[in-house]
Amino acid sequence: MNIDLTDKIALVTGASRGIGRATAIRFADAGADVIVNYVTSRNAAEEVADEIVRLGRRAWIVKADVSEKEDVEMMFEFIRNEIGRLNILVSNAATGGFRPLLAATNKNFDAAFHTNVLALMYLVQSAMPLLENKPTRGKIITISSHGAIAGLPMYGLVGASKAALESLVRHFTLEIGDKGVNINVVRAGLVATDSSRRLPNAEKLFKDQIIFTQVGERILLPEDVANTILFLASPLSDMIQGETITIDGGAAIRGA
Numbered sequence: 001m002n003i004d005l006t007d008k009i010a011l012v013t014g015a016s017r018g019i020g021r022a023t024a025i026r027f028a029d030a031g032a033d034v035i036v037n038y039v040t041s042r043n044a045a046e047e048v049a050d051e052i053v054r055l056g057r058r059a060w061i062v063k064a065d066v067s068e069k070e071d072v073e074m075m076f077e078f079i080r081n082e083i084g085r086l087n088i089l090v091s092n093a094a095t096g097g098f099r100p101l102l103a104a105t106n107k108n109f110d111a112a113f114h115t116n117v118l119a120l121m122y123l124v125q126s127a128m129p130l131l132e133n134k135p136t137r138g139k140i141i142t143i144s145s146h147g148a149i150a151g152l153p154m155y156g157l158v159g160a161s162k163a164a165l166e167s168l169v170r171h172f173t174l175e176i177g178d179k180g181v182n183i184n185v186v187r188a189g190l191v192a193t194d195s196s197r198r199l200p201n202a203e204k205l206f207k208d209q210i211i212f213t214q215v216g217e218r219i220l221l222p223e224d225v226a227n228t229i230l231f232l233a234s235p236l237s238d239m240i241q242g243e244t245i246t247i248d249g250g251a252a253i254r255g256a
């Protein structure tokens with residue numbers, strides 16, 4: 001069965017770059033119309049929207065800082081008024097802020113947790129009236145990383161925020177699962193994007209990934225992660241609920 005998202009409307013947060021961009025384009029390729037959210041990169045968001053239109057689908061561009069409740073509410077006001085429905089929400093946007101925990105401030109902590117955790121709460125609360133109790137199940141997907149379960153240098157705040165995110169998803173399941181909505185996490189390995197290139201020691205980390213990956217000498221691409229998100233956005237995954245699926249080419253098995 002091919003994955004066909006024809007007639008579906010998907011919102012992808014942080015769709016201007018990296019994994020969000022690849023997901024928005026993959027969705028359009030599968031037939032969905034896509035709302036491209038961004039916060040600073042207007043030109044990049046426009047390029048993604050152009051690509052979606054080239055694929056024959058509709059695209060809307062919405063600027064909103066997902067860590068701000070008012071911004072999220074305004075984005076959903078736009079969706080309700082201009083589009084009128086939503087089938088898929090991908091809460092992808094996150095912030096890095098790589099630093100030692102011993103030097104972290106309250107402000108650093110708040111930034112990581114507001115963008116990486118609290119945003120999901122705002123987004124799900126706003127999206128539920130549009131997603132719930134429809135003929136096909138609504139789908140919510142968010143993105144975590146190995147830092148949720150491992151200790152990685154300079155990654156304490158982000159890792160802790162991802163652990164909280166995964167827990168939030170499991171607990172949301174209890175409240176939204178019976179309302180016709182699936183919520184799941186994609187836990188991605190290291191992908192070459194703007195944020196991961198800023199990781200301390202990035203070059204070595206990418207080299208190690210090739211060694212640890214158990215699928216031959218192949219790196220993980222944003223498009224690989226997008227394919228897993230696509231599966232979780234489709235009816236093929238209707239019985240996957242509150243789960244965290246790892247996509248890393250088997251790297252975690254080797255402790256990477």
Ligand SMILES: NC(=O)c1ccc[n+]([C@@H]2O[C@H](COP(=O)([O-])OP(=O)(O)OC[C@H]3O[C@@H](n4cnc5c(N)ncnc54)[C@H](OP(=O)(O)O)[C@@H]3O)[C@@H](O)[C@H]2O)c1
Nearest residue numbers: 014016017018019039040041065066093094145191193195
């Ligand atoms: N890259 C990896 O190795 C990796 C591994 C595991 C998990 N992940 C996760 O995958 C997701 C995407 O990561 P990425 O590496 O693709 O990121 P990226 O290339 O750095 O892009 C980040 C995207 O998020 C948007 N964004 C950031 N803060 C935002 C905010 N407050 N409101 C709205 N949009 C915001 C950015 O928008 P602008 O362009 O407008 O700034 C951009 O589109 C994140 O959740 C990340 O933690 C990444």
